Amino acid sequence: MDSITNMGADAWALISAYALQGLGVLFALLVGWTVAGWTRRSMERAFERTKFDLTLGRFFSNLARYAILTGTVLGCLGAFGVETTSFAAVIGAAGLAIGLAFQGSLSNFSSGVMLLVFRPFKVGDVVNVAGVLGTVVQIELFTTEIKTPDNRKMVVPNTTIFSGNIENITALPTRRVDVNVGVDYAADIDETRKILEDVIAKTDKRIDDPVSVVFLKGLGGSSVDWVLRVWCKTEDYWAVHEAVTRASKMALDGAGIGIPFPQMDVHFDTKGLRTVIDKAA
Numbered sequence: 001m002d003s004i005t006n007m008g009a010d011a012w013a014l015i016s017a018y019a020l021q022g023l024g025v026l027f028a029l030l031v032g033w034t035v036a037g038w039t040r041r042s043m044e045r046a047f048e049r050t051k052f053d054l055t056l057g058r059f060f061s062n063l064a065r066y067a068i069l070t071g072t073v074l075g076c077l078g079a080f081g082v083e084t085t086s087f088a089a090v091i092g093a094a095g096l097a098i099g100l101a102f103q104g105s106l107s108n109f110s111s112g113v114m115l116l117v118f119r120p121f122k123v124g125d126v127v128n129v130a131g132v133l134g135t136v137v138q139i140e141l142f143t144t145e146i147k148t149p150d151n152r153k154m155v156v157p158n159t160t161i162f163s164g165n166i167e168n169i170t171a172l173p174t175r176r177v178d179v180n181v182g183v184d185y186a187a188d189i190d191e192t193r194k195i196l197e198d199v200i201a202k203t204d205k206r207i208d209d210p211v212s213v214v215f216l217k218g219l220g221g222s223s224v225d226w227v228l229r230v231w232c233k234t235e236d237y238w239a240v241h242e243a244v245t246r247a248s249k250m251a252l253d254g255a256g257i258g259i260p261f262p263q264m265d266v267h268f269d270t271k272g273l274r275t276v277i278d279k280a281a
Contacts, residue, residue, distance in 0.1 A: 130156050133148065143158060200213075
């Protein structure tokens with residue numbers, strides 16, 4: 001009887017010990033999760049106060065968060081008697097398998113590092129990458145977050161970005177606005193050029209260097225084609241584009257110069273048509 005009582009007491013003590021360990025591990029995970037989040041936010045605020053690069057600041061903040069979470073998990077495993085030092089040997093032995101299994105993730109990670117090293121764009125730039133046009137919100141370890149002009153959140157794998165063409169629309173301080181205009185063939189070439197040059201001269205937010213020009217593009221099927229090439233600051237691109245388009249239409253209308261639509265001349269072979277009618281009769 002005493003032995004049964006002792007066994008029951010031992011079992012209860014063992015269950016109590018593991019229960020306490022389990023509660024301790026859950027508490028440690030909760031604390032680790034909280035500390036990791038707090039560390040990331042604190043680092044981001046510190047980087048902002050010191051005017052550190054926003055892209056690198058967010059990258060290092062996320063890296064610190066992952067490091068704390070990894071250390072917390074390994075510490076919790078050690079609480080259950082798991083030798084964490086053995087993980088190095090296990091990872092080394094299974095390195096090939098892990099590399100194959102996580103090939104895509106590792107490729108995204110390495111591409112993220114390359115994006116941070118070569119800096120083709122940074123947080124806040126407007127880019128066109130992997131078929132996505134928008135503003136860069138965050139460059140993470142494996143993906144890049146982009147906000148589209150219509151306020152959609154796009155998460156693009158870093159490998160897709162780095163392996164393709166990268167267009168950074170706002171990287172340079174100035175841009176050239178190209179507005180295509182077609183006018184009637186009956187319009188005088190020199191008069192049309194003067195009217196369009198006046199449009200450019202009166203355009204607000206235009207810059208003088210480089211020089212804006214009116215270019216005779218070619219003779220189209222229905223119109224004489226011109227291009228107004230106006231230089232402006234990058235942030236004024238769309239405002240200038242709309243202003244030049246509006247002013248060109250109003251100036252040409254005021255001068256009585258038409259902007260033709262595509263036309264097609266159709267000629268009937270009346271002799272052949274008469275032959276067909278006679279045969280049918």
